[in-house]
Amino acid sequence: MHPKHRFQYCPGCGKDTIHYHQDEGFFLCDSCGFQFFINAASAVAAIILNDENRILFTKRAKPPAADTLDLPGGFADINESAEDALKREIKEELDLELSSVEYFTSQPNHYTYNGLTYFTLDLTYICRVDNFDNLKARDDIKGYEFLQAHEVNMDSIGLDSIKLIIARYKSSY
Ligand SMILES: [Zn+2]
Known part of the structure; x- marks a missing residue:
């Protein structure tokens, strides 16, 4: 299962406002701005x-x-x-x-x-x-x-x- 279906909460602030941006390949939290890149x-x-x-x-x-x-x-x-x-x-x-x-x-x-x-x-x-x-x-x-x-x-x-x-x-x- 792709991480975007598993990562539901922001590791930075704990809210459920983290979203995966497919084209750039990273998660971004709308609440606190936390970013997490999915790399090979x-x-x-x-x-x-x-x-x-x-x-x-x-x-x-x-x-x-x-x-x-x-x-x-x-x-x-x-x-x-x-x-x-x-x-x-x-x-x-x-x-x-x-x-x-x-x-x-x-x-x-x-x-x-x-x-x-x-x-x-x-x-x-x-x-x-x-x-x-x-x-x-x-x-x-x-x-x-x-x-x-x-x-x-x-x-x-x-x-x-x-x-x-x-x-x-x-x-x-
Ligand atoms: Zn956050």
Whole structure:
């Protein structure tokens, strides 16, 4: 659900006179002038390639799109670089250390958590690791699979943003 349907009271004065201005993307309170901007949160995704240039896909353990293929990644914390967020997420989810991280593409996305829609900007990087010895599925991941880009069944990818990223990768490499 869009924040404009959830944010009913002004955090500044507590009155119900806060309104969302669609074009500018911010809330404004008519009583006290409080403003709150809805910005895209930064998120990162990794296309991790092995020596045969197979992509490491993860299998989602939880909704949305549980049991479908995904790319590993997650949200950047405040005051964290995208590269550091990527390295942290890949360590948490797969116990892998990234040895190279190269920017590939970005994609705006929506993510609904606990009934509230978050707007994200997904930054995708092409990554390598020195070895996969420690590779294991942890955190929100129930498994993984190495696939050549051309052999990926797009219907097995659950999130539209990840489908777009893989389609873009297929046409670039
Ligand atoms: Zn107010």
